[in-house]
Amino acid sequence: MRERIIAALIELSHTRGFYNFTMDELASQAGMSKRTVYRYFSSKEEIIEAVLDQFMALVAGGIERIVNEEKNPADMFAELIKHFTQTGGRLINPLVLHDLRVHYPHFWNKIEEFRTKKIQHFIKLVMAKKGYARDIHPQLFMAAFLASIQAIINPEFILDHGLTFDGAVGQLVELFTYGLVGGSGTG
Numbered sequence: 145m146r147e148r149i150i151a152a153l154i155e156l157s158h159t160r161g162f163y164n165f166t167m168d169e170l171a172s173q174a175g176m177s178k179r180t181v182y183r184y185f186s187s188k189e190e191i192i193e194a195v196l197d198q199f200m201a202l203v204a205g206g207i208e209r210i211v212n213e214e215k216n217p218a219d220m221f222a223e224l225i226k227h228f229t230q231t232g233g234r235l236i237n238p239l240v241l242h243d244l245r246v247h248y249p250h251f252w253n254k255i256e257e258f259r260t261k262k263i264q265h266f267i268k269l270v271m272a273k274k275g276y277a278r279d280i281h282p283q284l285f286m287a288a289f290l291a292s293i294q295a296i297i298n299p300e301f302i303l304d305h306g307l308t309f310d311g312a313v314g315q316l317v318e319l320f321t322y323g324l325v326g327g328s329g330t331g
Contacts, residue, residue: 145176145180146185146194149181149185149191149194150195150198153170153173153195154195155173156169157195157237157239158239161237161239161242162192162239162240162243162244162248167182167188170188189248193251196251196254199231203231203232206224206231207227207266210266217270220270221270221320224266225314232309232310233310237309244299245298245300259293263286264286264290267282267286268282268286271285292316292319293316296316297313
């Protein structure tokens with residue numbers, strides 16, 4: 145039942161976000177009574193947190209799988225984009241991003257901390273692969289990449305520039321993987 149409620153919120157979030165839905169709407173989407181929903185979750189926030197925890201677990205599992213494969217960094221970044229697109233595409237949309245930032249900043253901060261730790265871990269592993277990464281100081285690269293992510297992969301930037309989460313992530317990784325004038329991994 146918990147999984148059904150979580151899946152219902154993910155589906156509902158496409159049109160209602162995380163803030164503008166009622167528990168009656170969620171129960172209807174899940175095909176159960178509101179009372180049943182409250183049997184498994186005590187509040188709307190608890191359901192949102194469960195959705196986000198599931199999302200972060202999926203992302204973390206994919207990152208671990210990607211870094212454990214024997215691939216060059218460009219292929220690892222390409223796999224990372226694919227993983228984010230597949231995982232985030234189900235949940236991350238402009239409504240959800242806006243609601244997290246405006247109405248649930250504590251969840252937004254939790255995601256930011258998670259994202260920073262996972263990116264640092266990923267970049268350290270990529271840069272440790274001998275013969276693949278350019279000779280760039282690891283802390284400089286990591287600081288530039290994290291600052292770029294914070295500036296670009298946020299609701300305001302994505303919404304203001306008519307981007308999608310997937311598109312913004314893909315182009316940012318493309319930029320850091322191949323540079324501004326270098327070859328593209330897609331052509």
